[in-house]
Amino acid sequence: MPSLIDLRRRIRSVKNTQQITKAMKVVSAAKLRRAQDRVLAARPYAQIIRRMLANAAQAAAELHAGEEVALLATRPEKRIQFLLITADRGLAGAFNSNVIKLAQKFVQEHSDAEVQFELIGRKGRDFFRKRHARITGDYSTLFQKAVRFEDALEIANKVIERFKKAEIDAVYLAVNNFKTMMSSQLVVSRILPVELPEKQEQIDYIYEQPPDQLLECLLPRYIESQIFRAMLESSAAEHAARMTAMESASSNASDVISSLTLTMNRVRQASITKELIEIVSGAAALE
Numbered sequence: 001m002p003s004l005i006d007l008r009r010r011i012r013s014v015k016n017t018q019q020i021t022k023a024m025k026v027v028s029a030a031k032l033r034r035a036q037d038r039v040l041a042a043r044p045y046a047q048i049i050r051r052m053l054a055n056a057a058q059a060a061a062e063l064h065a066g067e068e069v070a071l072l073a074t075r076p077e078k079r080i081q082f083l084l085i086t087a088d089r090g091l092a093g094a095f096n097s098n099v100i101k102l103a104q105k106f107v108q109e110h111s112d113a114e115v116q117f118e119l120i121g122r123k124g125r126d127f128f129r130k131r132h133a134r135i136t137g138d139y140s141t142l143f144q145k146a147v148r149f150e151d152a153l154e155i156a157n158k159v160i161e162r163f164k165k166a167e168i169d170a171v172y173l174a175v176n177n178f179k180t181m182m183s184s185q186l187v188v189s190r191i192l193p194v195e196l197p198e199k200q201e202q203i204d205y206i207y208e209q210p211p212d213q214l215l216e217c218l219l220p221r222y223i224e225s226q227i228f229r230a231m232l233e234s235s236a237a238e239h240a241a242r243m244t245a246m247e248s249a250s251s252n253a254s255d256v257i258s259s260l261t262l263t264m265n266r267v268r269q270a271s272i273t274k275e276l277i278e279i280v281s282g283a284a285a286l287e
Contacts, residue, residue, distance in 0.1 A: 004271070007264040011257055018253035024091065025246035032181075032239035038147070039178055039236045042229045049225055053218050057196045059211035069212065071160065071219040074193050075169040079114045081136070081159055081192075082106065083173040083227070084128075085234040086121035088143045093248075095184070095241035096123040099176050102186050103128075106174065116168065118155065120231065147235050152228035160220055163192045175230040176237040182244060184237035191226050194219055 002010075084103050086096045103124070107115050117133050119125040122140040129135065137158065142151050159171050171192035176184040209217075 002263075002267070004264060004267055007260055007267065011260045011264065014253050014256050014260065018250055018257070021246045021249040021253065025243050025250065028239045028243035028246060032236060032243060034146075035232065035236035035239055036178070039229075039232045042225075042232050046225050046229050049218065049222055053194075053215070053222050054196065056211050056215040056218055060215050069216050069219065070164045071192060071194050071216075071223070072196070075166070077110070077113050077170045079116065079168045080110060081118060081162065081168040081171040082115050083118045083120065083155070083159070083171065083191075083230075084124045085173070085175045085230055086119070086124035086127075087234070087238045088122040088140060090123065091245060092238055092242040093245040095176060095238055096121075098186055099174055100124060100127050102188060103174050106172065106188060118159065120155070121234075142231070143235055143238070147228070147231045149224075149228050152231055153224055156220070156224040156227050159192065160223060168192075173226070173230055175234050176241075177230075177233045178236035178240065181240050184241065189226075191223055194222065 082103065084099065086099055090096065100123070103117075114134070116136045117124075117128055118136055119128060119138040119140075120142060125135070125138040125140050129138075137155075139151065139155070142148075159168070162168050163171060170190060172188055172190050174186075174188045177187050179185045
């Protein structure tokens, strides 16, 4: 049985750890509120640009234009660019491991194609670098500060240019979408070639430019918004996962402290009882 000194040290160590997890939970909660506000602000823009894209595509189709738009070109998927968004840090439960498993499953399902990784986040970079995957680019410090549109723009321009040059045949994006404080949604979506939204009730726009030219201008903006929104969603989901993990860790620490305190009290009681027995036995021996 451990001594009283060892038990006190372990209780003190667990209490110090609990203070750290509580502080991390508070920090994550504060960051989550800001990240959630940015996600909610970005979603309407993504919906509106998608609706505009659908209307421009329908107008171009009615005029039998738009067939030659480069970002709509469909080719056999022999070379796939895979954008994987993970976090830069751990201590967020299964947040990183779940999206990495999703990427591995994607690679297995597309074993006949060459999958090239564009890795956003240090955890994904470290994982696939150790496994010698083909990495065409990594962005390992983007989430150490607030997500910027300039970073999403850089990534979008790179994949658009590679697609136009036929260096890749398709671009897929894997991300943890923020759903609620307690859960996120794993999503793999194809962003190139662009899948035009389903036909809907068309808004009668007055086009200053021909619809096919407008469509060609809207497609890059749509891809940029998709990547930027995915980064915002991942950032919010990461803070929510870390907050939940730290809350669980703090609760578990309380349970460990209670268990160790009970054991310490039993050891101390046994020690007192042993000393009393020795005193009584010594007194009886002197009589």
